[in-house]
Amino acid sequence: xxxxxxxxPGVSREQAQAELDVVHRRFLAEQLSISELRSLENVQRxxxxxxxxxxxxxxxxxxxxxxxxAFPLKLLMWVAGIVLLxxxxxxxxxxGA
Amino acid sequence: MEDARxxxxxxxxxxxxxxLRYSARMLRRNPGFALAAVLSLALGIGANTAIFSLLNAxxxxxxxxxxxxxxxxFTNTLPLWETGGSGRELxxxxxxxxxxxxxxxLSGIFGGTRVGRMNVGFHGTSGIAQGDASSDNFFSVLExxxxxxxxxxxxxxxxxxxxxxxxxxx
Numbered sequence: 001x002x003x004x005x006x007x008x009p010g011v012s013r014e015q016a017q018a019e020l021d022v023v024h025r026r027f028l029a030e031q032l033s034i035s036e037l038r039s040l041e042n043v044q045r046x047x048x049x050x051x052x053x054x055x056x057x058x059x060x061x062x063x064x065x066x067x068x069x070a071f072p073l074k075l076l077m078w079v080a081g082i083v084l085l086x087x088x089x090x091x092x093x094x095x096g097a
Numbered sequence: 098m099e100d101a102r103x104x105x106x107x108x109x110x111x112x113x114x115x116x117l118r119y120s121a122r123m124l125r126r127n128p129g130f131a132l133a134a135v136l137s138l139a140l141g142i143g144a145n146t147a148i149f150s151l152l153n154a155x156x157x158x159x160x161x162x163x164x165x166x167x168x169x170x171f172t173n174t175l176p177l178w179e180t181g182g183s184g185r186e187l188x189x190x191x192x193x194x195x196x197x198x199x200x201x202x203l204s205g206i207f208g209g210t211r212v213g214r215m216n217v218g219f220h221g222t223s224g225i226a227q228g229d230a231s232s233d234n235f236f237s238v239l240e241x242x243x244x245x246x247x248x249x250x251x252x253x254x255x256x257x258x259x260x261x262x263x264x265x266x267x
Contacts, residue, residue, distance in 0.1 A: 005206035084141035
């Protein structure tokens with residue numbers, strides 16, 4: 001499931017992440033100790049190397065859509081801006097001539 | 098006298114008006130060029146506006162809730178999978194309860210998951226809706242108030258509780 005929360009006033013994202021990562025890793029270690037799959041290497045790696053990371057969610061929960069489209073959209077914005085700039089410059093030149 | 102006029106700044110405006118009249122005259126004399134100029138500027142501005150509105154919707158706009166910058170999303174990162182935001186859904190309900198019980202830095206933690214399409218019957222009509230399930234504090238952590246009725250009250254995310262929230266419009 002997706003989980004999100006609200007920071008208390010004055011608490012930084014790093015502080016909250018440090019606290020919750022400890023809870024998360026303790027939880028995973030407990031799960032591993034009672035899991036039937038605890039001898040599998042993948043499961044062990046998941047339990048020992050998993051880290052909790054808090055991401056800012058001010059513009060909404062990330063479903064992967066933003067990650068996928070943020071960079072192409074910014075690039076497109078730059079390109080469109082430059083095209084507009086170039087065309088207006090060309091226009092002003094040809095009208096001056 | 099002439100210097101005073103210049104420093105008071107009206108000459109600037111007068112010159113601008115002269116330029117405007119001059120350009121209008123030149124454009125009228127050469128309608129082909131005028132058309133090309135108007136078209137290319139319109140296209141350029143239109144493309145910029147369209148792309149910006151898309152960028153705004155996807156990346157920039159903040160959630161319409163109180164203090165959206167306080168909101169954080171839990172993600173789970175493995176060294177192997179550090180590309181992008183994978184591992185978003187790797188949390189379980191027991192772990193959510195653990196976070197809620199032990200966190201002191203967050204004022205509220207909620208969880209939710211996509212349920213998918215479901216049949217909805219309402220006053221004799223029925224239809225298909227896209228449904229999500231969420232913990233009982235979803236709306237109270239986001240600090241949203243309902244337009245009609247009420248949101249979930251505590252304990253209504255247990256088995257057997259049957260409360261649904263509908264969004265009006267599209």
